[in-house]
Amino acid sequence: MLPGERKVRYVTPALGQVPSGLGSSDPRETPMARTERRTLAVVASVGLTLALATGALAARGLSDDEEALAPTRGRPSAGIERKVDALLARMTTKEKLQQVQLLSDGQITDADAKAGVGSVFSLVDAEKINHFQRVAVEQSRLGIPILFAYDTVHGYRTVFPVPLGAASSFDPEVASADAEVGARESAIQGIKQVYSPMVDVSHEPRWGRIVEGAGEDPYLGSVMGAARVKGAQGTDYSRPDKVVSSVKHYVAYGEAEGGRDYNTTDLSESRLRNLYLPPFKAAIDAGADTVMCSFNSINGVPGCANKYTETDILKKEWGFDGFIESDYTAVAELRACPPVTPDEGPCGHGVAADGPQAGAAALMAGTDSEMVSTNIRDYGEQLLASRQITMKRLDDAVRRILRVKFRAGLFDHPYVDVAKASDPASYGKPADLAKSRWAAGRSMVLLKNDGGALPLDPARSTALIGPFGDTVDDVLGPWPGRGADELAPAHVPLVEGLTAASTGQVTYTQACNLAHNFDPPNVANPPLTPEDEVCAGPGDDGTTIDDAVAAAEAADQVVLALGENAYMSGEANARSELTLPGQQQKLLDAVAATGKPVVVVLLNGRPLDLSAVQGKAAAIFEAWFPGTEGGHAVADVLFGTVNPGGKLPVTFPRRVGTAPTYYNHEPTGRPCDAASKYNSRYRDLATCDPLYPFGFGLSYTTFEVGDLRLSRSSVRRDGRLTASMRVTNTGSVAGDEVAQLYLHDPVASLSQPVRRLRGFQRVSLDPGQSTTVTFTLDASDFGFYDNRGKYVVEPGLIEVYGGDSSTATMKATFTVTR
Numbered sequence: 001m002l003p004g005e006r007k008v009r010y011v012t013p014a015l016g017q018v019p020s021g022l023g024s025s026d027p028r029e030t031p032m033a034r035t036e037r038r039t040l041a042v043v044a045s046v047g048l049t050l051a052l053a054t055g056a057l058a059a060r061g062l063s064d065d066e067e068a069l070a071p072t073r074g075r076p077s078a079g080i081e082r083k084v085d086a087l088l089a090r091m092t093t094k095e096k097l098q099q100v101q102l103l104s105d106g107q108i109t110d111a112d113a114k115a116g117v118g119s120v121f122s123l124v125d126a127e128k129i130n131h132f133q134r135v136a137v138e139q140s141r142l143g144i145p146i147l148f149a150y151d152t153v154h155g156y157r158t159v160f161p162v163p164l165g166a167a168s169s170f171d172p173e174v175a176s177a178d179a180e181v182g183a184r185e186s187a188i189q190g191i192k193q194v195y196s197p198m199v200d201v202s203h204e205p206r207w208g209r210i211v212e213g214a215g216e217d218p219y220l221g222s223v224m225g226a227a228r229v230k231g232a233q234g235t236d237y238s239r240p241d242k243v244v245s246s247v248k249h250y251v252a253y254g255e256a257e258g259g260r261d262y263n264t265t266d267l268s269e270s271r272l273r274n275l276y277l278p279p280f281k282a283a284i285d286a287g288a289d290t291v292m293c294s295f296n297s298i299n300g301v302p303g304c305a306n307k308y309t310e311t312d313i314l315k316k317e318w319g320f321d322g323f324i325e326s327d328y329t330a331v332a333e334l335r336a337c338p339p340v341t342p343d344e345g346p347c348g349h350g351v352a353a354d355g356p357q358a359g360a361a362a363l364m365a366g367t368d369s370e371m372v373s374t375n376i377r378d379y380g381e382q383l384l385a386s387r388q389i390t391m392k393r394l395d396d397a398v399r400r401i402l403r404v405k406f407r408a409g410l411f412d413h414p415y416v417d418v419a420k421a422s423d424p425a426s427y428g429k430p431a432d433l434a435k436s437r438w439a440a441g442r443s444m445v446l447l448k449n450d451g452g453a454l455p456l457d458p459a460r461s462t463a464l465i466g467p468f469g470d471t472v473d474d475v476l477g478p479w480p481g482r483g484a485d486e487l488a489p490a491h492v493p494l495v496e497g498l499t500a501a502s503t504g505q506v507t508y509t510q511a512c513n514l515a516h517n518f519d520p521p522n523v524a525n526p527p528l529t530p531e532d533e534v535c536a537g538p539g540d541d542g543t544t545i546d547d548a549v550a551a552a553e554a555a556d557q558v559v560l561a562l563g564e565n566a567y568m569s570g571e572a573n574a575r576s577e578l579t580l581p582g583q584q585q586k587l588l589d590a591v592a593a594t595g596k597p598v599v600v601v602l603l604n605g606r607p608l609d610l611s612a613v614q615g616k617a618a619a620i621f622e623a624w625f626p627g628t629e630g631g632h633a634v635a636d637v638l639f640g641t642v643n644p645g646g647k648l649p650v651t652f653p654r655r656v657g658t659a660p661t662y663y664n665h666e667p668t669g670r671p672c673d674a675a676s677k678y679n680s681r682y683r684d685l686a687t688c689d690p691l692y693p694f695g696f697g698l699s700y701t702t703f704e705v706g707d708l709r710l711s712r713s714s715v716r717r718d719g720r721l722t723a724s725m726r727v728t729n730t731g732s733v734a735g736d737e738v739a740q741l742y743l744h745d746p747v748a749s750l751s752q753p754v755r756r757l758r759g760f761q762r763v764s765l766d767p768g769q770s771t772t773v774t775f776t777l778d779a780s781d782f783g784f785y786d787n788r789g790k791y792v793v794e795p796g797l798i799e800v801y802g803g804d805s806s807t808a809t810m811k812a813t814f815t816v817t818r
Contacts, residue, residue: 063761068172068227071285080406097380102371116140121149126421129190145414149193156185157427159483165443165624167214167649170738172227174439179231184241190416199225199279203660206259208573211605215649216662219757222282229286238409247283249294252276262295273785289322304330310366323400325369332373334358360388368397428489440626440633445646446698453597453618455640461505463555465548468603477625478570497631510539511548569605578609578656592616607652645736652692663694663806664753695805701731708802714815717793720778725802729765742801
C-alpha cells in the first residue's frame, strides 16, 4: 500500500477456541494461538460498520497486527511425502551425509556438487549457480538439486529500511513489502532460501545486531516476523518469485551478556517462553520452513546443540517439519579449545571434545544442516558405527531437507535464467523503488520538534552538514544485500534527496571524515580512539567544523546528518558507548551556537544516548538506515510531504550505564524513585525515566487517544472481551497515529511485566477525523508461561492501558474468574 491509499479489510477469522475449562496449569493454549480467535473492528466516524448476517458467522475485520499473525501454515502434502520417502530409500549413507552439509560460496567445488552436497550460501553469480546446479542435477547419482541461500535481510538489490527501522512503522505491510521485493529479486538471481527474518528480541542497545530485528517487544517482533515470512514465501514458495524463509537466530541470541556478540545467555524457563520464543512461533505459524540455530549458549547449552529448544519445543511441541541449519561454524564452535580433530578452526563452548563429538551433539540435538564446518559429513560414518548418532536421526534430517527442496519446486525448476539475472532492469523496478521510499518514510520517528522547527520550507536555503550526507553505506546500512553493486538501482543520499525536493539552494558540508574500525585492531592497524573513529579531522571534501559553522550562518535552515556509519551496526559490532561517535557532538555544539534552529537527522542502527543532543537540537528525527531511496524519504519528511507517524520499537536510554533499559521489565519491591535513596535508582540521575520510551513518536499534527472501554468487567479463563479506544486527529494536517494496548497482571504466581503490548493499529486520519479501534482479549493475552513451561491463566484483576506509547495512563480493569 503506497501513500494515499486507504484500506479496509473484511475477513472471516479462524474458528479456533480456547479449550473449554482451561486451567491454571493447562499448557494447550499458547500466546500464538490468540490470532485464531481475536477480532478487531475499525469503525470510522463516518459510520462504517460490519454487517452481521442472521444465523451465519459474522464477517469481522482483523487489525493489521492480527492479520499478520493469523496462522497460515498448511498441512504436509501427501504427494511430496511420498516423493521424499522414495528418494530417501535410494540414498546411500554418504549421500545422506552430503545432504546435511551447507557450504559457503568460497568452499563449493564441482566435486562437492557431484557428490550431492545439500546447500550453498552467499553464491550470487547466476552462471556459477547454474554451473554447480547442473553438476548436481545431471552428474550426481540421484540428481538432487542444491538449495542456494543468501542473507537477504532488508532487500537484495532494492534495499528497504533496516528491520529495526521497519519495526518503527508499527505496520506489518512495511515488513511484508520489504520481504516480497527481496524474495523476488533473490529468486531472479537463483537464490531460493533467505536467512531472514531475524526475530531475536533484544533489550541490549550495545548489541550490534539489534539493528536486524524488531526491538525489545515480543508481540511487535511476532507481528513483523510473521509479516516478513508471508511476504517472502506467499502461499507457495515454489513460485518463481518466492523463497523459503529461515528464521534466526534460535534462540535468545539477542540477550548476550554485556551486549557482546556471540556471548552467553542465561534465563529462566518463563522468560524464554514469554519473551524470546513467541516471535519464532509466530514465524513458524506463518509458514517458515527453515530455522537457523544460534551461536550463543542458553543456560550453558549452545543453541545448535540444544535438544530442548530444537527438538522438544520446535519440532515436537510446535510440529515444525522443516529443517534447522547451524549458523556459520557454530557446530565446530561446540568444541573445547584448542581444537582437536581437526586441529584447526573455531572452538570455545567446550561441550564437545573434538569434531566428531561436535557433529554428534549438533545432529542428535536437532540441527539438520551444518554450515561451513564439516563435522557431521566427515565423521558421520564413524559416528554411526560407534552409535553416537543414529540412522533414524540422520534420515529425519535428510527427509526434512528434501521436503523443503520439493516444496520449493527445485526438482522441477532447478536452474536460473542467467539473462534475466544479469539484466539491470530486473532490479529496482519503479514500483519497488516507490515501495522502498514509502517504507522508509513510514519507518521514521520524530523524537523532538520544538517551536515547529519541522517541517522545513522547501523554498528557503538549506545547509546540510555532517558526515552522513552523501554516502552509500550510511543510507543502505548493514546487511544491504547487493544494494551497492553494478546491477543495483542507484542509491539516493541525503544531499540528493534534499536537493530534488527543494526549490531553494541546498549546500552540503561534510565537516569531518568517515573513519571506522571495520578491521580488527592489531599492530599494523591500531584501534581507533572514540575521538578518531567517526567525524574526526577535515571531511573527505576538505571541509572542517569551521566551514560547517559558516554554512549554517549563510543558510535559512540547518540540517545535521549525524549518528553511526553502517560499519558500526550489525554482526560483530557491539559498542561500549552509545553517544555520538567521535567529534559529532562538538560539531553539533558549534553549529547550534550560531543560534539557528538545528534539525538533527539520525542515521543509526541502535538506540543512542542523545542526552547531549536533545539540549542542542530544535528537532530530532530518527531515520535509521533508510535504504535505496533513503535520501528522498528523508526529504519527504523534512519538507512535510510525509507526516512522520513512526514509533520507537526500542527504549532510548539516558546513559549507557543504564542499559539494558526496556519498558516490559518486571516490577521490584523497591521501584525506582529518584527522590528516595533505598530503591532501584541511579544515584547520578535525577529521573527514573528513559530519554525516549518504547512506542513514542511525534507528528506534525496532534492526536487524542481516549475513551478506553471494556465490553465487560469480568471474564472466565476461557472467555474473551473487547477493549476499544477512540483516536482523533485534533490538529490541522492529516497524519498517522498508532493506538497501542497494554496489559498488566498486578497479582500473579510469578511477577509479571509492568506492561505488555497486546495490540496496536496504525491509523491515518484527516484533521478532525476520528476512528474507534477495538481489540479482542482472551486467555492468550492475560495468561503466561510459568517456570515449568506450562501456560497458566490465573483468576484475578487485569489492568488494561491504552494510549500512544508504553507510558499510556488511560486505564481500565477487568477480572478473570474461575
